[in-house]
Amino acid sequence: EAQVTQNPRYLITVTGKKLTVTCSQNMNHEYMSWYRQDPGLGLRQIYYSMNVEVTDKGDVPEGYKVSRKEKRNFPLILESPSPNQTSLYFCASSFRGESSYEQYFGPGTRLTVT
Amino acid sequence: AQSVTQLDSHVSVSEGTPVLLRCNYSSSYSPSLFWYVQHPNKGLQLLLKYTSAATLVKGINGFEAEFKKSETSFHLTKPSAHMSDAAEYFCVVSDRPGRRALTFGSGTRLQVQP
Numbered sequence: 396e397a398q399v400t401q402n403p404r405y406l407i408t409v410t411g412k413k414l415t416v417t418c419s420q421n422m423n424h425e426y427m428s429w430y431r432q433d434p435g436l437g438l439r440q441i442y443y444s445m446n447v448e449v450t451d452k453g454d455v456p457e458g459y460k461v462s463r464k465e466k467r468n469f470p471l472i473l474e475s476p477s478p479n480q481t482s483l484y485f486c487a488s489s490f491r492g493e494s495s496y497e498q499y500f501g502p503g504t505r506l507t508v509t
Numbered sequence: 510a511q512s513v514t515q516l517d518s519h520v521s522v523s524e525g526t527p528v529l530l531r532c533n534y535s536s537s538y539s540p541s542l543f544w545y546v547q548h549p550n551k552g553l554q555l556l557l558k559y560t561s562a563a564t565l566v567k568g569i570n571g572f573e574a575e576f577k578k579s580e581t582s583f584h585l586t587k588p589s590a591h592m593s594d595a596a597e598y599f600c601v602v603s604d605r606p607g608r609r610a611l612t613f614g615s616g617t618r619l620q621v622q623p
Contacts, residue, residue, distance in 0.1 A: 428611075
């Protein structure tokens with residue numbers, strides 16, 4: 396089954412404790428992206444990757460890091476989480492050549508930082 | 510720059526009556542436009558997409574949307590609401606070649622009354 400998976404689905408952590416949210420897709424997509432969803436703001440892009448070893452900032456990159464060492468994986472790293480990073484996070488992927496820009500979303504990771 | 514405005518944060522309809530969710534967009538290029546749906550505690554599912562072909566786009570579950578360039582609108586409609594349509598709906602625009610970012614509206618929560 397074609398899908399984007401994220402782990403963990405739910406995470407409660409404390410300020411300053413480094414964490415990683417994993418994202419994996421099995422569709423051989425070149426493009427992958429991270430979004431955060433906050434009430435009343437829709438989804439905002441954090442980082443994106445056009446291919447292996449190619450990443451760039453989105454609209455809200457502060458406090459986040461990413462890496463793209465393999466085509467299927469695109470982990471999101473919070474080196475020192477803060478309460479304002481409490482949010483619902485979505486990973487997405489698509490083919491690079493897809494002119495329609497349709498993206499496939501993972502199920503989401505709900506993060507709470509206390 | 511691209512932006513999306515969803516004109517209603519909440520819409521309530523009775524089962525069996527028509528649904529209209531309004532969306533206006535702003536874009537510097539020829540945009541691709543999407544409607545995504547998010548059911549409670551679920552990920553995002555693509556309902557339909559416009560990519561410069563037919564201006565009337567049909568999607569899943571009986572939804573359709575019409576692209577009106579002169580009005581910069583992309584309203585979502587359905588002739589007859591079903592209880593299972595209760596969810597949050599996001600209008601999305603993408604027009605930045607290369608970056609592939611999706612810009613989301615703030616969402617419209619659809620309630621369906623029995």
